Amino acid sequence: MTGIDALAARLRAEIGVRRVLTDRQELRTYECDGLAHYKVIPALVALPSTVEQVAAVVRACAETGTPFVARGSGTGLSGGALPHADGVLIVTSQLREIVEVRPEDERAVVQPGVINLQVTKVAGPHGYYYAPDPSSQQICSIGGNVAENSGGAHCLKYGFTTNHVTGLEVVTPDGERVRLGGPAPDTPGYDLLGAFVGSEGTLGVATEVTVKLTRLPETVRTLLAAFASTDQAGAATSAIIAAGVVPAAIEMMDALAIEAAESAVKCGYPAGAGAVLIVELDGPATEVEAQFTEVNALCEANGAFETRIAADDAERALIWRGRKSAFAAVGRISPDYIVQDGVIPRTALPAVLHRIGEVATEHGVRVANVFHAGDGNLHPLVLFDDSVPGQAGRAETVSAAILDLCIEHGGSITGEHGVGIDKAKHMPRMFSDDDLDTMQLVRCAFDPDGIANPGKIFPTPRLCGERPGRRQGAHPAQAAGVAEIF
Amino acid sequence: MAALDELTTPAGDGDTVCGVRARLVAAPADTAEAAALIRAAQGLSVVIRGGGTKLDWGPPPRELDLIIDTRRLSGVVEHAAGDLITVVKAGTPMSELHGLPGQQLALDAPAGATAGGTVAANASGPRRLRYGTARDLLIGITVVRPDGTVTKAGGKVVKNVAGYDLGKLYTGAFGTLGLITECVFRLHPAPAAAAFVRAVAPPGQAAKILAGQFAASALEVNAAPGAEPELAVLVEGTPAGVRERAAAIAALLDGEVSEQAPDWWDVSPWPDGGVGIKLTGRLSQVPALVATAVGAGATVRGSAGAGVLYAGFPAPNPSPGPATTGIGPSSPGPASSSATSTSASDSSPTAGSTGTGTSSPAAVSTGAGRSSPVSSSASTVSPVVGPGTGTAEGTVEAGRAIELLRAAAVRAGGHAVVLTAPAGVRETLDMWGPVPGLALMRRVKDQFDPDHRFAPGRFVGGI
Numbered sequence A: 001m002t003g004i005d006a007l008a009a010r011l012r013a014e015i016g017v018r019r020v021l022t023d024r025q026e027l028r029t030y031e032c033d034g035l036a037h038y039k040v041i042p043a044l045v046a047l048p049s050t051v052e053q054v055a056a057v058v059r060a061c062a063e064t065g066t067p068f069v070a071r072g073s074g075t076g077l078s079g080g081a082l083p084h085a086d087g088v089l090i091v092t093s094q095l096r097e098i099v100e101v102r103p104e105d106e107r108a109v110v111q112p113g114v115i116n117l118q119v120t121k122v123a124g125p126h127g128y129y130y131a132p133d134p135s136s137q138q139i140c141s142i143g144g145n146v147a148e149n150s151g152g153a154h155c156l157k158y159g160f161t162t163n164h165v166t167g168l169e170v171v172t173p174d175g176e177r178v179r180l181g182g183p184a185p186d187t188p189g190y191d192l193l194g195a196f197v198g199s200e201g202t203l204g205v206a207t208e209v210t211v212k213l214t215r216l217p218e219t220v221r222t223l224l225a226a227f228a229s230t231d232q233a234g235a236a237t238s239a240i241i242a243a244g245v246v247p248a249a250i251e252m253m254d255a256l257a258i259e260a261a262e263s264a265v266k267c268g269y270p271a272g273a274g275a276v277l278i279v280e281l282d283g284p285a286t287e288v289e290a291q292f293t294e295v296n297a298l299c300e301a302n303g304a305f306e307t308r309i310a311a312d313d314a315e316r317a318l319i320w321r322g323r324k325s326a327f328a329a330v331g332r333i334s335p336d337y338i339v340q341d342g343v344i345p346r347t348a349l350p351a352v353l354h355r356i357g358e359v360a361t362e363h364g365v366r367v368a369n370v371f372h373a374g375d376g377n378l379h380p381l382v383l384f385d386d387s388v389p390g391q392a393g394r395a396e397t398v399s400a401a402i403l404d405l406c407i408e409h410g411g412s413i414t415g416e417h418g419v420g421i422d423k424a425k426h427m428p429r430m431f432s433d434d435d436l437d438t439m440q441l442v443r444c445a446f447d448p449d450g451i452a453n454p455g456k457i458f459p460t461p462r463l464c465g466e467r468p469g470r471r472q473g474a475h476p477a478q479a480a481g482v483a484e485i486f
Numbered sequence B: 001m002a003a004l005d006e007l008t009t010p011a012g013d014g015d016t017v018c019g020v021r022a023r024l025v026a027a028p029a030d031t032a033e034a035a036a037l038i039r040a041a042q043g044l045s046v047v048i049r050g051g052g053t054k055l056d057w058g059p060p061p062r063e064l065d066l067i068i069d070t071r072r073l074s075g076v077v078e079h080a081a082g083d084l085i086t087v088v089k090a091g092t093p094m095s096e097l098h099g100l101p102g103q104q105l106a107l108d109a110p111a112g113a114t115a116g117g118t119v120a121a122n123a124s125g126p127r128r129l130r131y132g133t134a135r136d137l138l139i140g141i142t143v144v145r146p147d148g149t150v151t152k153a154g155g156k157v158v159k160n161v162a163g164y165d166l167g168k169l170y171t172g173a174f175g176t177l178g179l180i181t182e183c184v185f186r187l188h189p190a191p192a193a194a195a196f197v198r199a200v201a202p203p204g205q206a207a208k209i210l211a212g213q214f215a216a217s218a219l220e221v222n223a224a225p226g227a228e229p230e231l232a233v234l235v236e237g238t239p240a241g242v243r244e245r246a247a248a249i250a251a252l253l254d255g256e257v258s259e260q261a262p263d264w265w266d267v268s269p270w271p272d273g274g275v276g277i278k279l280t281g282r283l284s285q286v287p288a289l290v291a292t293a294v295g296a297g298a299t300v301r302g303s304a305g306a307g308v309l310y311a312g313f314p315a316p317n318p319s320p321g322p323a324t325t326g327i328g329p330s331s332p333g334p335a336s337s338s339a340t341s342t343s344a345s346d347s348s349p350t351a352g353s354t355g356t357g358t359s360s361p362a363a364v365s366t367g368a369g370r371s372s373p374v375s376s377s378a379s380t381v382s383p384v385v386g387p388g389t390g391t392a393e394g395t396v397e398a399g400r401a402i403e404l405l406r407a408a409a410v411r412a413g414g415h416a417v418v419l420t421a422p423a424g425v426r427e428t429l430d431m432w433g434p435v436p437g438l439a440l441m442r443r444v445k446d447q448f449d450p451d452h453r454f455a456p457g458r459f460v461g462g463i
């Protein structure tokens, strides 16, 4: 019996026969996440339905030195949930209970497999919602959100997942159940909750999440402004921020992104626009009305040739439809594309967009820009045709050059999609060896044997040091399964 | 490597932490010098001193060789107004960051507090309801680890998920993981207008404000034995919006709109030498927490909107005179709070309580002034902390009061942490109380500071 067969037998006994998959055809379903060009078939998939079962699976992995990878809905865009060839994939989709909704405490407690939008749905009747709203919110899981510290269009005003999670139960890589934080703020001690959020499954499995519920705003106003160029739209964005307005969202799309959205969902944006801005304000009615007038004037002063104001929810949905469909929509105008995710200081926007245009032209590929303009989070879509020899390589080059630009301007290599497997190699460009080593001190505290999602985030894992009496298990340095996929 | 004696000076009489005197003091001027110092100080136990405003809070260090003073690490390195961020050295006074041109670092902090101290303590004040705490506003950080390694986390952009968010780990770590030398903060525009609404109202009324559409920036309670409890709300925004919302809140609470904060706003509810406790809990449990604390004889203040309260017991009076109030869970409960009525809304704002001071000298005396007469009128509260600070009776009573509040906080889903207590009482208390995840925390400490040299014994579980 191989190691995995023995593990499978143990897990079948502990969590149930139907919750353990080893059939290659079934395993294949889980070979990739949203970044589909990385594929690895896991050795085993576990589908626990209780927290105790999650702990049992992790304990079994810990005792046998088997790597494990948590997976929520598999929508991640950095290969974070890419399985390990010799490891266990722990899928949280059976952990879908909404444990409690307490509007009077502005909290809800949910299991990790609960879908993001579901939280808003259950809180809505009480007048509350869950603020972080990734575009994937209809399908992505709260556990995945926690692991990626996901943001959304409205995080400009409301912050990211990390600002909306106050408590977690996690199963640490040794199989222990630990509570971090709770329903109240400022839990004494190290903010391990803060360190866990955004750790991409490398510190353990989140098994219960306490989230803040936010009061639904009294008023929401949405404006679409069309400009001749991204320079003008960028100037309008800066003017809005300079005026002291913090909109709920400011999103920008350039001409190519508009073209794609038009052909996919017929969003009917103003013809001839070189860029559109979507600005949304929310809050108390009087505040919103006053600021809305100001935003409208600032757009016009910066060259908007047409502005549209959503009169109702239906018109608002129409304005957002173009933006929300943009990623998928570029499939209409290009057979293949790379979604990049990088951050720059907002004031560098015009310079960076020009440079992206130049780099794209130099390499003979097109780049469509869709992004969160308010916080400088770029999502350039590098378009290419894989059937044309050399294009894929050129697209890769342009995509990497965009990250260079982000780093040059003091930004970040990822604003919301995470490092995963895809950007681990870029980490040393943003952080020194000492910085990365310091992050891994935390890793060593949680996971000295390096079995939780090995090969992700860090290009070279740290040796956690000899510990008297401690067994040194399989080390991530042996992440051979990862090496094969390149 | 520079020798330790070139980088340090002998400690003076004032260089103590909770009565423990250091041997050496150093005040490095930049990150490189700080790193050289810490490398040279291997083997020494270290406590970091910012503004020193609250250095004596918390348990005393087990050992202390060297105090690292951050005040020379001072200055705004960058204020990128268009990007709404600022880069500051750790010793920069918070007061400099409250009024950047047109913008603000929206963290309440006492006069004299430094940016690094505020981050290290994850300190907060009333406006946390709207802006969050240091944890939410810190986007980048430079730290010198106990082994002298200089390390950065985060960056200069608000949105950034590259690698672990170590800024969160250093925030609230009280200098046990290393020396913070530089911080990058997210800023907010200075609001065009602001107003307070003050009302005599029980804490339960706070729920009405939260459920309404007022977008309050702060929602504070103030309650003391024998006095009517009060609520105060801060609204910020456009002039028209502020006027309208303030009027609506005033109508709802039967209160009055004021330009000025009440004199108790952001003022710790204990005087020098008193006992200060931080209480947290679920929002719906705030009224119960307030009632328990007031019942035990405490003055309670804090954010009913965030679920973070501060309870204060006055200093035990050394001479057995009248009106001595101490700690004792002997009051029958919140009912006693309506026995006498001292409405804060008719007390005039005091100079010095500007709404950002937790403990400026004027503010402290205001706090003490308020709590003493108020509690002396509460006949149901028996004076229990004896004539001397360290008496066995006083110590036992303090311990009992804290146990009571801790149990109440746990019922409310939160925690009770003793921030400060007089010498003699402090030693007998478990100041931090039980903490979930302590074993993991110890492992983190072991990784960063294997010899336990930074602030030994000052943090949770004796870390």
Ligand SMILES: Cc1cc2nc3c(=O)[nH]c(=O)nc-3n(C[C@H](O)[C@H](O)[C@@H](O)COP(=O)(O)OP(=O)(O)OC[C@H]3O[C@@H](n4cnc5c(N)ncnc54)[C@H](O)[C@@H]3O)c2cc1C
Residues within 6 Å of the ligand: B047, B048, B049, B050, B051, B052, B053, B054, B055, B056, B057, B058, B070, B090, B091, B109, B110, B112, B113, B114, B115, B116, B117, B118, B119, B120, B121, B122, B123, B124, B125, B174, B175, B176, B178, B179, B180, B181, B278, B358, B418, B419, B455
């Ligand atoms: C246990 C405790 C809990 C507290 N809780 C609150 C609270 O909830 N709300 C509130 O308003 N205030 C709180 N405070 C007070 C808080 O410390 C001050 O408000 C803070 O702003 C003081 O700044 P300072 O520069 O005077 O720091 P100091 O009083 O000099 O130091 C405060 C703490 O931070 C550490 N420290 C200071 N600078 C650095 C640095 N550069 N790098 C690493 N560590 C450093 C010190 O070692 C010390 O532990 C608390 C204090 C303590 C001790």
Ligand SMILES: Cc1cc2nc3c(=O)[nH]c(=O)nc-3n(C[C@H](O)[C@H](O)[C@H](O)COP(=O)(O)OP(=O)(O)OC[C@H]3O[C@@H](n4cnc5c(N)ncnc54)[C@H](O)[C@@H]3O)c2cc1C
Residues within 6 Å of the ligand: A033, A034, A069, A070, A071, A072, A073, A074, A075, A076, A077, A079, A080, A081, A082, A092, A112, A133, A134, A135, A136, A139, A140, A141, A142, A143, A144, A145, A146, A147, A148, A149, A150, A151, A152, A153, A200, A201, A202, A204, A205, A206, A207, A327, A416, A417, A453
């Ligand atoms: C069309 C589309 C639009 C998107 N838009 C956005 C957006 O606007 N903003 C944004 O931030 N992201 C966006 N994403 C990315 C993605 O949806 C988010 O990263 C999301 O949080 C992933 O959730 P998931 O449940 O799919 O996680 P998965 O992809 O299954 O996993 C992601 C990572 O989380 C870890 N993980 C999952 N569950 C757990 C758990 N319980 N405990 C510990 N670790 C766990 C995995 O190991 C992996 O590292 C988008 C993706 C798509 C496909």
